[in-house]
Amino acid sequence: MADPARTSSGSIDVLPPHLIDQIAAGEVIERPASVVKELIENAIDAAATQIDVEIEGAGSKQMRVVDNGVGMTPADVVLAIQRHATSKIRSLDDLSSIMTFGFRGEALAAVGSVSHLEIVSRPRGVEAALLKFWEGGVPIEERTLGAPTGTAVTVRHLFYNTPARREYLRAPTTESKRLIETVTDFACVHHRIGFTLTVDGKPLLRLAPADTMRPRLVDLFGTKTAEALIDFSGGDAELGVSGFAGKPELARTTRDRILIYVNSRRVGSPSIAHAATAAYGETIPRGRFPFAIVCVNVNPRRVDVNVHPTKREVRFASGRAIYDLTHYSINKSIFASSRTAPVMSLDNGEGAGPAGAGHTFPGTAMPRPPSAVGTAPERDAALRLAMPTPHVERGGEGATADAESSPVSQFTPQAAVADGVSNLWQFNDVYIAAVVGDELWIIDQHTAHERIQYEALLKRMDERSADSQQLLFPESIELEPQVWPVFEESQELLVALGFQVREFGARTVLLEGVPVGLRVKNPVTLFRRVVEDIEIARKAGEDLRKAAAMSTACRSSVMAGDRLKPAEMQALFSGLMHTENPFSCPHGRPTMVKIPIADFDRRFCRK
Numbered sequence: 115m116a117d118p119a120r121t122s123s124g125s126i127d128v129l130p131p132h133l134i135d136q137i138a139a140g141e142v143i144e145r146p147a148s149v150v151k152e153l154i155e156n157a158i159d160a161a162a163t164q165i166d167v168e169i170e171g172a173g174s175k176q177m178r179v180v181d182n183g184v185g186m187t188p189a190d191v192v193l194a195i196q197r198h199a200t201s202k203i204r205s206l207d208d209l210s211s212i213m214t215f216g217f218r219g220e221a222l223a224a225v226g227s228v229s230h231l232e233i234v235s236r237p238r239g240v241e242a243a244l245l246k247f248w249e250g251g252v253p254i255e256e257r258t259l260g261a262p263t264g265t266a267v268t269v270r271h272l273f274y275n276t277p278a279r280r281e282y283l284r285a286p287t288t289e290s291k292r293l294i295e296t297v298t299d300f301a302c303v304h305h306r307i308g309f310t311l312t313v314d315g316k317p318l319l320r321l322a323p324a325d326t327m328r329p330r331l332v333d334l335f336g337t338k339t340a341e342a343l344i345d346f347s348g349g350d351a352e353l354g355v356s357g358f359a360g361k362p363e364l365a366r367t368t369r370d371r372i373l374i375y376v377n378s379r380r381v382g383s384p385s386i387a388h389a390a391t392a393a394y395g396e397t398i399p400r401g402r403f404p405f406a407i408v409c410v411n412v413n414p415r416r417v418d419v420n421v422h423p424t425k426r427e428v429r430f431a432s433g434r435a436i437y438d439l440t441h442y443s444i445n446k447s448i449f450a451s452s453r454t455a456p457v458m459s460l461d462n463g464e465g466a467g468p469a470g471a472g473h474t475f476p477g478t479a480m481p482r483p484p485s486a487v488g489t490a491p492e493r494d495a496a497l498r499l500a501m502p503t504p505h506v507e508r509g510g511e512g513a514t515a516d517a518e519s520s521p522v523s524q525f526t527p528q529a530a531v532a533d534g535v536s537n538l539w540q541f542n543d544v545y546i547a548a549v550v551g552d553e554l555w556i557i558d559q560h561t562a563h564e565r566i567q568y569e570a571l572l573k574r575m576d577e578r579s580a581d582s583q584q585l586l587f588p589e590s591i592e593l594e595p596q597v598w599p600v601f602e603e604s605q606e607l608l609v610a611l612g613f614q615v616r617e618f619g620a621r622t623v624l625l626e627g628v629p630v631g632l633r634v635k636n637p638v639t640l641f642r643r644v645v646e647d648i649e650i651a652r653k654a655g656e657d658l659r660k661a662a663a664m665s666t667a668c669r670s671s672v673m674a675g676d677r678l679k680p681a682e683m684q685a686l687f688s689g690l691m692h693t694e695n696p697f698s699c700p701h702g703r704p705t706m707v708k709i710p711i712a713d714f715d716r717r718f719c720r721k
């Protein structure tokens with residue numbers, strides 16, 4: 115039963131405005147870092163190019179944010195701290211195209227209601243600045259004074275009138291850490307804005323404005339880390355993803371270096387974080403997470419930032435597309451940056467490896483037995499996947515020191531060696547193995563075939579030398595209404611690939627031939643799949659020519675589970691060796707790994 119003393123007395127009163135603000139403040143202002151976040155957002159919204167942040171006493175004593183933005187007239191300063199006072203939206207319609215950080219008009223009101231607030235502001239063209247003080251939202255004093263254009267907001271004694279909030283604060287070091295992170299979160303993507311951060315009188319950050327993000331990353335994370343960051347991008351103006359993906363060696367045990375931004379707003383998104391992690395495939399071990407900065411740029415109409423008062427969460431109209439685009443863009447750049455075959459080591463980690471970790475099974479110091487090669491992924495984690503190790507063929511012609519810096523030129527002598535290899539064998543109906551020089555090479559038959567076909571198809575398209583294999587019985591295919599325009603648009607590409615296809619009445623096409631030399635089990639399915647894939651690529655803003663070749667290659671390649679004849683294995687092996695990039699399929703999955711025979715010797719105690 116309810117405690118009678120706690121039940122309502124029956125008469126209804128409207129709460130006084132100050133109490134309303136204090137209650138609302140609980141939602142927006144949780145801790146000192148929330149104040150600094152709101153103040154920096156206001157400065158950025160005011161088009162500042164320089165933002166200086168000062169913090170004292172982990173934010174409890176004082177926080178000040180000074181900007182050189184547009185400033186406020188005296189009348190605006192008075193309005194600014196009123197609840198629901200904003201210059202950023204005028205109608206509900208504006209909300210769907212909002213590009214500013216603020217729009218709810220409640221941050222300053224909330225901050226003011228739980229602190230001693232001081233604002234000094236001067237807009238361009240006005241001679242003097244207005245300085246105004248409030249205590250708990252109640253105006254105390256104001257005067258004019260000389261000041262540069264822009265705004266300086268100072269917040270003292272946060273939560274002085276809400277003891278419960280104050281109690282709830284964590285240790286000063288924790289609050290300070292959050293404050294610093296808040297500043298660096300903004301500084302990371304707002305590279306054109308200069309930032310300084312001073313903590314208890316000591317300058318902690320001094321970030322000069324930069325035209326691109328990279329110098330800012332050097333300032334924030336150090337040269338060494340910044341060098342291991344690879345940029346990626348994909349998509350279009352409607353929906354784009356770009357950012358920096360750390361090489362696998364930067365992987366860490368927590369997700370706290372996966373920074374996600376949506377239209378320059380730092381957000382939490384388990385789905386995008388998952389996409390970023392998954393994009394690394396097996397290049398980082400399970401339970402580790404990449405260093406990645408993911409910036410999603412999306413038409414504001416397709417994202418709802420008004421899900422939560424602090425706007426830390428957002429809701430997308432096209433979450434799946436963002437997931438796919440993030441995954442694809444990061445995956446592509448990670449694998450493109452490693453144009454060498456991964457060297458799989460059988461060592462138990464005594465030797466130094468880039469990841470510094472030779473994985474053994476938990477609770478045992480026993481290394482994995484070599485029979486684990488190419489089996490279940492969790493067991494693969496036991497094998498260190500050291501990538502990308504430049505590997506120079508011993509004794510191969512042209513294996514010069516200079517070859518180390520160019521994985522492609524280094525590969526040429528390998529191709530020559532590979533041509534002489536004849537002892538190939540298939541296992542699991544998936545992998546082809548061969549001893550090449552002093553290494554055991556293992557090739558994934560599907561990704562390898564994909565790579566070969568992809569390059570061949572691209573070449574045909576470039577040289578306009580498409581050739582078709584006539585179908586004995588032309589097939590008429592009815593396309594769904596929404597697929598029809600995709601077909602019309604991509605007809606030229608399809609013909610360039612070698613599809614013989616023409617319109618045949620309303621929404622129907624006649625397929626008379628498919629590209630020559632492919633493994634086509636069902637020409638109609640192949641055709642439909644390729645059209646579908648082109649549509650997906652078009653939505654993601656990818657190169658359609660490449661996407662069409664990639665799709666055709668993928669859909670007509672040898673599959674896992676196909677048993678191969680020796681001649682087929684031979685063709686696959688040497689075909690792969692003569693491609694331009696033999697080490698990954700067009701989607702970025704590896705085509706081969708190498709294991710040095712010396713590793714076996716060590717394992718069998720021969721050395």
Ligand code: ADP
Pocket residue numbers: 152156157159160181183184185186194195199200201202215216217218219220221222223264265
């Ligand atoms: P919101 O940002 O949601 O509009 P705020 O309470 O944060 O709400 O700010 C209220 C208004 O005060 C803003 O709309 C803006 O007009 C003005 N303002 C606040 N901070 C600044 C600043 N640093 N420079 C210029 N104007 C500001």
Ligand code: MG
Pocket residue numbers: 152155156215216217221222
């Ligand atoms: Mg604001």
